[in-house]
Amino acid sequence: MTVWIALVVAILGSWWLGYFSRRHPSPSDNGAGLRRDYLRGVNYLLNEEPDKAVDVFIKMLEVDGDTVETHLAVGKLFRRRGEVDRAIRIHQNLIARPDLDKAYRDQSLFELGQDYLSAGVLDRAERVLQESVNVKQYAIPALKALRDIYEREKEWENAIRTVERLAQLTRDNLSPTIAHYYCELAEKALAALQPGVAMTALEHALQVDTNCVRASLLHARLLMKENDYRAALKQLKKIRQQNADYLSEAVDDLARCYEGLHDETHMVKFFMQMVDEYxxxxxxxxxxxxxxxxxxxxxxxxxxxxxxxxxxxxxxxxxxxxxxxxxxxxxxxxxxxxxxxxxxxxxxxxPDYRCAVCGFGCNSLNWQCPGCHRWNTIKPLHCFEGM
Ligand SMILES: [Zn+2]
Structure with a gap:
């Protein structure tokens, strides 16, 4: 209830300030109508119907340079409280005003994109955020939001394009994430029995990020299907340099390659060396x-x-x-x-695996953490010391 009272005070404060500073009400002005709305709002509040009260007060707010900030603040507050429909309505009302200042229009549009995202209406969020990408101030957060949408929708080509653009703007190294998108494309192609397409995607992944363990693993498994155990072995051995934390993921495939090559002696020698280090x-x-x-x-x-x-x-x-x-x-x-x-x-x-960032535990390897949605942060808990 305290939140509602604070909200109403903020709205009314903004309205009164704007109303008296800009206007000199005459008997013909709509002051009587506003007073009626105000009393109706207070009545709702007294009857403990804060939702209806806020609706009335928002309706009273005149959208102009003095009150638009309040609209935006109220919209954000609604979204944070999970009342996304109200937030959408506020931001749509703002955008619909033809006289709205461009800077406020850009902000309202970006906020509307966030509203749609919170509401899970991803196609609308995508459409709105695509516009925000072209506004310098909102380009980075809009690209991040679009990246999240494409990841959720598994639209990996779009995700690649979005994160490439994001990397240009932020100058962050986002290559490991892009490599995972190529691996996702490869897995999709493998499921559709298109090994050629999968191989091309994996080559892209390794071009983007030479340390992509997932690409090496998938590449090796593709080669093993073609009985090319020597080439597969070469791919698997790269993992030691790429990221030794994931070596345990390659152990069974390494053994199968040596078995395929009928080379038991080198297998034992290789694993003996490996076990000393890892x-x-x-x-x-x-x-x-x-x-x-x-x-x-x-x-x-x-x-x-x-x-x-x-x-x-x-x-x-x-x-x-x-x-x-x-x-x-x-x-x-x-x-x-x-x-x-x-x-x-x-x-x-x-758990057999745990995220190094958020601590999410699981029993199978997720390349993207289901908890914090970061890539490459879930590691196998395979060392004797840790288990
Ligand atoms: Zn995590």
């Missing part, structure tokens, strides 16, 4: 399986146990338990099974 659980798992096949269960168990001692974690403990389970029987196995179920339950509540 002791990620998926790498240890692949090595443990190789060791188990070549040297037996006991050696594999000792290998993993050694890593868990160096990098203690729940996930690592579960790997050790699972390895022992396969070789045990009777009561000992039953006892270990209790521990297995316990670690499994504890791990089920833990």
């Amino acid at each position: 002791p990620h659980v998926p790498v240890v798992l692949i090595l443990a399986e190789r060791i188990r096949q070549q040297k037996g269960d006991k050696v594999a168990q000792d290998y993993v146990a050694d890593y868990v001692r160096r990098y203690p974690s729940l996930r690592g403990l579960q790997v050790v338990i699972d390895l022992h389970l396969s070789t045990m029987a009777g009561q000992a196995r039953d006892d270990l099974m209790i521990l297995h179920n316990l670690t499994k339950k504890l791990l089920a509540d833990k």
